[in-house]
Amino acid sequence: xxxxxxxxxxxxxxxxxxxxxxxxxxxxxxxxxxxxxxxxxxxxxxxxxxxxxxxxxxxxxxxxxxxxxxxxxxxxxxxxxxxxxxxxxxxxxxxxxxxxxxxxxxxxxxxxxxxxxxxxxxxxxxxxxxxxxxxxxxxxxxxxxxxxxxxxxxxxxxxxxxxxxxxxxxxxxxxxxxxxxxxxxxxxxxxxxxxxxxxxxxxxxxxxxxxxxxxxxxxxxx
Amino acid sequence: xxxxxxxxxxxxxxxxxxxxxxxxxxxxxxxxxxxxxxxxxxxxxxxxxxxxxxxxxxxxxxxxxxxxxxxxxxxxxxxxxxxxxxxxxxxxxxxxxxxxxxxxxxxxxxxxxxxxxxxxxxxxxxxxxxxxxxxxxxxxxxxxxxxxxxxxxxxxxxxxxxxxxxxxxxxxxxxxxxxxxxxxxxxxxxxxxxxxxxxxxxxxxxxxxxxxxxxxxxxxxxxxxxxxxxxxxxxxxxxxxxxx
Numbered sequence: 346x347x348x349x350x351x352x353x354x355x356x357x358x359x360x361x362x363x364x365x366x367x368x369x370x371x372x373x374x375x376x377x378x379x380x381x382x383x384x385x386x387x388x389x390x391x392x393x394x395x396x397x398x399x400x401x402x403x404x405x406x407x408x409x410x411x412x413x414x415x416x417x418x419x420x421x422x423x424x425x426x427x428x429x430x431x432x433x434x435x436x437x438x439x440x441x442x443x444x445x446x447x448x449x450x451x452x453x454x455x456x457x458x459x460x461x462x463x464x465x466x467x468x469x470x471x472x473x474x475x476x477x478x479x480x481x482x483x484x485x486x487x488x489x490x491x492x493x494x495x496x497x498x499x500x501x502x503x504x505x506x507x508x509x510x511x512x513x514x515x516x517x518x519x520x521x522x523x524x525x526x527x528x529x530x531x532x533x534x535x536x537x538x539x540x541x542x543x544x545x546x547x548x549x550x551x552x553x554x555x556x557x558x559x560x561x562x563x564x565x566x567x
Numbered sequence: 568x569x570x571x572x573x574x575x576x577x578x579x580x581x582x583x584x585x586x587x588x589x590x591x592x593x594x595x596x597x598x599x600x601x602x603x604x605x606x607x608x609x610x611x612x613x614x615x616x617x618x619x620x621x622x623x624x625x626x627x628x629x630x631x632x633x634x635x636x637x638x639x640x641x642x643x644x645x646x647x648x649x650x651x652x653x654x655x656x657x658x659x660x661x662x663x664x665x666x667x668x669x670x671x672x673x674x675x676x677x678x679x680x681x682x683x684x685x686x687x688x689x690x691x692x693x694x695x696x697x698x699x700x701x702x703x704x705x706x707x708x709x710x711x712x713x714x715x716x717x718x719x720x721x722x723x724x725x726x727x728x729x730x731x732x733x734x735x736x737x738x739x740x741x742x743x744x745x746x747x748x749x750x751x752x753x754x755x756x757x758x759x760x761x762x763x764x765x766x767x768x769x770x771x772x773x774x775x776x777x778x779x780x781x782x783x784x785x786x787x788x789x790x791x792x793x794x795x796x797x798x799x800x801x802x803x804x805x806x807x808x809x810x811x
Contacts, residue, residue: 492726492729496709497722499718500712500713509704509705510705513730514733524743524744557725560725564718564722
């Protein structure tokens with residue numbers, strides 16, 4: 346367990362100290378949110394209605410763009426080979442890396458969401474609902490993205506390919522994330538049922554993501 | 568013949584060479600019968616002659632799902648049994664599957680224009696098929712991006728299996744999303760069950776489509792094996808060239 350803790354701390358430290366990590370992701374999120382009114386018009390009533398969807402889309406794109414950094418650096422400097430040979434379960438090591446990645450790139454997005462919700466005139470319950478669904482849903486995005494990162498780790502031009510492979514798989518998360526947020530704001534559904542499905546998707550990706558990614562790494566690096 | 572006997576590509580090529588002409592002839596015969604049946608089939612009392620689009624649309628829809636299933640089995644063959652022809656089968660099936668899915672989408676939207684007055688509706692089934700099409704394209708993109716055969720095969724196999732797990736989840740989510748947005752589905756057949764005068768041509772056409780897929784798939788697998796041989800021979804030739 347100490348090896349995994351060390352790996353987690355190393356990844357978090359590297360992400361914080363390297364620069365260009367979390368702040369740029371948050372900035373990208375802010376920019377996407379700023380662009381939306383230019384596309385759909387400054388009508389606050391409309392923006393309030395589609396606000397949760399826009400915030401979810403922005404967070405999805407921001408977390409997607411960071412994915413190529415999830416494994417690429419470790420592949421380049423050989424750390425991934427060391428992790429593979431260390432004798433620890435590769436699934437757990439990848440889960441740890443995904444967790445560190447989530448803490449450094451997705452968690453800041455979740456934290457900034459209540460502030461961005463103000464731009465769409467979302468009231469307090471609505472903003473809380475979007476934040477909570479993002480908090481529960483973004484781990485699923487990171488863990489599904491882990492599969493794409495593992496499949497394309499050895500490729501020079503993997504960045505765009507990850508998005509193409511991963512985006513169809515994130516559709517259920519997007520559907521239930523936005524549905525739960527909307528349910529909390531306008532109803533008619535109770536917030537609980539889509540939210541529970543969202544939790545289930547996150548838990549399922551907690552199993553499928555690291556397992557498939559470890560399989561891909563083992564098959565790809567041998 | 569046990570499946571493992573086909574592991575030898577030469578034996579497989581010989582088998583394909585023997586069966587492919589017969590299969591192609593059978594396919595042509597199937598389409599001859601099927602199209603004749605379709606020609607004689609009565610028009611629907613509501614939809615008129617446009618109901619005949621169904622005889623292309625529905626078999627392509629069945630095939631689009633069947634081919635992903637076949638690719639998943641081939642993916643297991645690649646990862647678990649390391650069958651040498653499994654990755655050939657998976658690679659050859661992907662573009663054919665994408666093509667049938669595209670046919671399903673295009674005929675569906677051509678059918679939708681006179682029936683619903685629009686080419687596209689964000690109906691649950693249409694949306695699911697569109698996502699399936701995008702996933703086919705993703706698998707093809709992965710195949711094309713990785714140069715090394717066996718590496719590409721294993722990466723595509725993992726993606727195919729992840730897709731096979733996810734496709735029912737996506738289907739369920741899209742159904743759920745759709746019922747939330749529009750309570751009554753537009754995609755309902757006129758009656759509760761399909762009349763035998765339409766069902767028989769449909770089944771004949773479906774058989775013809777499956778035969779067409781089998782023919783195309785075997786031919787594509789043969790081409791893929793030959794393509795690999797050409798690539799290997801080119802490498803050997805380059806290595807044997809003087810001055811290296």
